[in-house]
Amino acid sequence: MPKRKPLGKVELELLQAVEQLQPVSVRTLAEHLADKTGQARTTILTTLERLRAKGCVTRRSIKGVNHYSPRVAVSELLPRIVDDFVQKMLGGSVSPFVAYLQDQKEVDPxxxxxxxxxxxxxxxxxxxxEKRKKK
Incomplete structure (x- = not known):
């Protein structure tokens, strides 16, 4: 997978909705997200176009209306997003994340x-x- 610019929280949420509803128009997406995020249609359109520029979604016209579909599954992007987080926010160490888990009252079995x-x-x-190093 080619190196892409990192995704923000809003972009990831929007990409997840696009994946769920694909192919989806801006209007349908705005209606779907109205209660969840309260984002205006113009904000959604701007974010979709940023995602398209980053190579995450495609746009095609269906009966004169632009519809968006994911170019890459969110499940394929998540490992890169996690790696970006670990490298940038945790200094490359997963120890702070493990410490966080230890402090949780309950972890799903x-x-x-x-x-x-x-x-x-x-x-x-x-x-x-280690075995290969010894050889």
Whole structure:
């Protein structure tokens, strides 16, 4: 995936809505988001065009009305967004995030199982790297 400019919170929320409703007109998107975000139609249009310039959405005319669709699935963008956050906000360390999780009163059991699985995968990858270094 080519390096793209980072997405802001509003852009990500809008992209998620576009993915859910695709292909979607600005009017439909504005109606859908009216209660959630209260963004004006003009703000939504401006944000859509920023997303289009960043290569995240496409625009095509259907019966004379522009409709937007995601060019990249949000699930493909999330790892890059998380990496940007870790690098820029946490100085490249995940330790502050782990400390945050420790302070939470409750973590969903399914999410905890996923985290355990991820740690096991990381440990296996690390062990494999160490094994290759020794050779």
């Amino acid at each position: 399914d999410e905890l199982a996923q985290l355990k699985s991820l740690v096991e995968d990381l440990e296996a990858k690390q062990a494999l790297k």
